[in-house]
Amino acid sequence: xxxxxxxxxxxxxxxxxxxxxxxxxxxxxxxxxxxxxxxxxxxxxxxxxxxxxxxxxxxxxxxxxxxxxxxxxxxxxxxxxxxxxxxxxxxxxxxxxxxxxxxxxxxxxxxxxxxxxxxxxxxxxxxxxxxxxxxxxxxxxxxxxxxxxxxxxxxxxxxxxxxxxxxxxxxxxxxxxxxxxxxxxxxxxxxxxxxxxxxxxxxxxxxxxxxxxxxxxxxxxxxxxxxxxxxxxxxxxxxxxxxxxxxxxxxxxxxxxxxxxxxxxxxxxxxxxxxx
Numbered sequence: 701x702x703x704x705x706x707x708x709x710x711x712x713x714x715x716x717x718x719x720x721x722x723x724x725x726x727x728x729x730x731x732x733x734x735x736x737x738x739x740x741x742x743x744x745x746x747x748x749x750x751x752x753x754x755x756x757x758x759x760x761x762x763x764x765x766x767x768x769x770x771x772x773x774x775x776x777x778x779x780x781x782x783x784x785x786x787x788x789x790x791x792x793x794x795x796x797x798x799x800x801x802x803x804x805x806x807x808x809x810x811x812x813x814x815x816x817x818x819x820x821x822x823x824x825x826x827x828x829x830x831x832x833x834x835x836x837x838x839x840x841x842x843x844x845x846x847x848x849x850x851x852x853x854x855x856x857x858x859x860x861x862x863x864x865x866x867x868x869x870x871x872x873x874x875x876x877x878x879x880x881x882x883x884x885x886x887x888x889x890x891x892x893x894x895x896x897x898x899x900x901x902x903x904x905x906x907x908x909x910x911x912x913x914x915x916x917x918x919x920x921x922x923x924x925x926x927x928x929x930x931x932x933x934x935x936x937x938x939x940x941x942x943x944x945x946x947x948x949x950x951x952x953x954x955x956x957x958x959x960x961x962x963x964x965x966x967x968x969x970x971x972x973x974x975x976x
Contacts, residue, residue: 713781713810721923745783750937764790772807781810794837801841811850824860839880853881858888899926
């Protein structure tokens with residue numbers, strides 16, 4: 701794909717973060733990406749968990765190269781900016797993060813996220829000085845590529861059960877902003893007052909909010925709170941899994957095919973993919 705195509709997507713992606721609020725849903729494969737493009741979404745983001753489930757693996761168990769392949773496939777499937785869920789950069793040390801970020805940039809992404817989840821039960825989060833150096837390394841790698849790729853820094857405090865998740869998220873995200881992150885993200889935050897405070901405290905940096913369940917908040921509500929970007933993580937993949945699991949369980953337990961009631965007709969899906 702021509703570099704000019706990636707440049708245009710990256711410019712579009714950056715403009716989306718300058719004002720207003722947009723939803724960036726998370727496909728896990730080519731088919732789901734193409735359907736989301738069909739619905740008119742302006743940008744998409746990969747989901748490490750959604751892809752892992754499709755490979756029969758737990759989240760964070762997919763090797764780096766397999767994840768890069770999935771990211772590249774989604775980038776190539778649609779003419780939209782793609783943000784890569786790049787987990788913790790597939791390395792602990794800043795140098796390793798930088799090297800892997802360069803590989804991710806080469807897939808053609810318009811953005812990528814780096815999290816501070818150390819995947820260690822004894823110390824779930826990287827110590828803040830190291831976490832900051834990892835973000836600085838990712839920033840330097842992107843800048844050296846002259847690609848214009850946007851860097852999202854994720855504070856995973858809520859997801860690891862930190863006892864002061866909001867306070868620690870805010871402390872970390874301020875530090876990541878200083879280290880060069882373009883977008884700030886604390887997955888797991890869902891209370892209206894905390895979202896509003898987070899957005900205000902981190903302004904003017906754009907904030908991504910994860911909607912992984914129905915909390916009652918709508919896109920309009922989140923926009924009114926000043927949220928710039930809304931993602932859904934593995935939720936769409938889990939919706940698909942939920943339907944599959946219930947239908948399969950009904951066959952296995954009851955010998956019934958009632959789980960097939962109200963499914964989308966074969967022709968509707970087949971004809972969609974013929975057109976795209």
